[in-house]
Amino acid sequence: MINAPDVGLLSLFLASILTSNVLLANFLGTCSFISISKDFKSSMGLGIAVTMVIGICSAICWAVLYFIIKPLGIEYLSFIIFIIVIAAVVQMLEMIIDRFSPGLYLALGIFLPLITVNCAVLGVILFMQIRNYNFMQAVIFGFGSGAGWWLSIMLLASIRKKLDNNNAVPAGLKGTGITLITIGFMAMAFIGFSGMIAVQ
Amino acid sequence: MKSLWKTFKQGIIYENPLLMLMIGLCSALAVTSSVSNGIGMGLAMTFVLLFSEIVISLFRKVIPNSARIPIFIIIIAAFTTMVDLVMKAYFPELSKSMGVFIPLIVVNCIIMGRVEAFASKQSFLPVVFDSLGMGLGYTWVLVAIAAFREILGNGTFAGIQVMPGNFQPILFFILPPGGFLVFGLLTSFNIWLKNRMAKSEKAKERA
Numbered sequence: 352m353i354n355a356p357d358v359g360l361l362s363l364f365l366a367s368i369l370t371s372n373v374l375l376a377n378f379l380g381t382c383s384f385i386s387i388s389k390d391f392k393s394s395m396g397l398g399i400a401v402t403m404v405i406g407i408c409s410a411i412c413w414a415v416l417y418f419i420i421k422p423l424g425i426e427y428l429s430f431i432i433f434i435i436v437i438a439a440v441v442q443m444l445e446m447i448i449d450r451f452s453p454g455l456y457l458a459l460g461i462f463l464p465l466i467t468v469n470c471a472v473l474g475v476i477l478f479m480q481i482r483n484y485n486f487m488q489a490v491i492f493g494f495g496s497g498a499g500w501w502l503s504i505m506l507l508a509s510i511r512k513k514l515d516n517n518n519a520v521p522a523g524l525k526g527t528g529i530t531l532i533t534i535g536f537m538a539m540a541f542i543g544f545s546g547m548i549a550v551q
Numbered sequence: 552m553k554s555l556w557k558t559f560k561q562g563i564i565y566e567n568p569l570l571m572l573m574i575g576l577c578s579a580l581a582v583t584s585s586v587s588n589g590i591g592m593g594l595a596m597t598f599v600l601l602f603s604e605i606v607i608s609l610f611r612k613v614i615p616n617s618a619r620i621p622i623f624i625i626i627i628a629a630f631t632t633m634v635d636l637v638m639k640a641y642f643p644e645l646s647k648s649m650g651v652f653i654p655l656i657v658v659n660c661i662i663m664g665r666v667e668a669f670a671s672k673q674s675f676l677p678v679v680f681d682s683l684g685m686g687l688g689y690t691w692v693l694v695a696i697a698a699f700r701e702i703l704g705n706g707t708f709a710g711i712q713v714m715p716g717n718f719q720p721i722l723f724f725i726l727p728p729g730g731f732l733v734f735g736l737l738t739s740f741n742i743w744l745k746n747r748m749a750k751s752e753k754a755k756e757r758a
Contacts, residue, residue, distance in 0.1 A: 375727060375728075376727050377581065377727075378576075378577050378578075378580045378581040378727065378730065379577055379655075380577065381576040381577045381580060382573075382574055382575070382576055382577060382660055385573070385576070427632060427636060428632070430628060430631070430632070430635075430654045430657060431625065431628040431629065431632060431657075434624055434628055434657055434658070435621075435624075435625075438621065438624070469658070470577045470578075470655050470658045470659070473654070473655060473657065473658050474577075474651055474655055477651040477654055477655070478651060481650070481651065522742075522743070522746060523739045523740070523742045523743030523746065524739045524742075525742075526742070527573060527735075527738050527742070528735050528736070528738045528739030528742060529735070529739070530735070531731050531732070531734050531735030531738060532731070532732055532735035532736070532739075534731045534735075535728045535729070535730075535731030535732035535735060536728070536732075538726075538727045538728035538731055539723075539728040542726065542727075542728065
């Protein structure tokens with residue numbers, strides 16, 4: 352049924368974290384990345400939340416794509432359906448976490464609604480659709496991409512903490528300017544991985 | 552008329568979504584590796600912005616407040632789907648090179664932000680001017696970044712060779728890190744300019 356690409360699950364997982372990192376190679380989720388990375392603790396919370404939501408949503412959207420959208424032949428509606436699924440999953444996740452783990456809800460609660468409009472989630476699902484992944488590949492790719500986003504926001508948050516204590520930064524570069532340039536250098540460092548695994 | 556003109560100018564300069572509000576960066580950084588992609592993305596964005604703002608402004612009294620966000624998303628998604636299908640049919644190459652970034656207009660913060668902050672409160676004419684201003688503001692910044700990156704990284708402008716033949720293209724600017732770096736420098740320049748203007752205004756006040 353599905354013409355899935357021939358890649359091993361482990362190399363797909365590593366590729367989605369390192370070589371085709373959602374943020375550093377595909378620019379997905381930049382807005383919240385820049386605004387949240389100011390604070391180390393929030394970065395941790397948002398990173399966990401994004402990883403969870405991308406992983407779960409790519410599994411559910413895969414099922415929706417191959418059991419509902421394709422049999423009905425309504426591919427032209429696919430991203431309207433995906434965005435509704437994402438919104439519903441985020442809402443449900445919020446309710447479930449609130450019910451079973453109030454502590455986690457307090458830590459993640461404010462970030463969950465933000466994620467609905469985070470383009471990393473929809474982006475990963477669209478990549479999954481374009482590249483014809485099978486179910487396991489879609490799940491691994493989803494969690495891997497989330498973990499890649501989490502890794503890069505933790506790295507940036509740590510660097511920004513040091514930058515804030517440094518008074519040598521010129522006034523014009525302070526804030527967003529130096530942050531974007533730092534992300535540029537991080538992206539350059541991640542290009543160094545690109546010889547290792549190539550998954551496209 | 553004067554206030555409409557002011558709304559129009561707001562989006563282009565004073566409240567430019569990319570330079571001043573710093574929203575909608577994802578797609579802006581991704582598509583600016585070539586000028587033609589930048590123009591295509593800018594026009595697609597302006598189209599979606601214009602029509603979703605008009606529809607939402609016309610129906611603003613009917614849309615219930617508690618369910619407004621899902622309704623907005625569905626309206627925006629409908630226009631994005633139209634743009635995506637038209638692009639696929641008439642500009643297949645452009646659509647291929649932009650990949651997932653046309654569908655990602657749905658979750659672009661600029662559209663959601665303008666719809667929520669402006670279109671859901673204003674009438675037809677101001678909304679048209681606002682969306683055109685914002686769309687043009689977005690497009691010109693995209694084209695500016697794209698021109699810089701394409702000329703340095705590939706030696707071409709919209710596919711036409713502009714640099715001399717012995718120019719060695721700096722591949723770095725076409726790659727993702729170049730996008731972050733160029734935008735970071737542009738932002739810093741903008742902040743520097745703003746600080747300077749504020750200073751000279753203060754000096755004028757003192758004098």
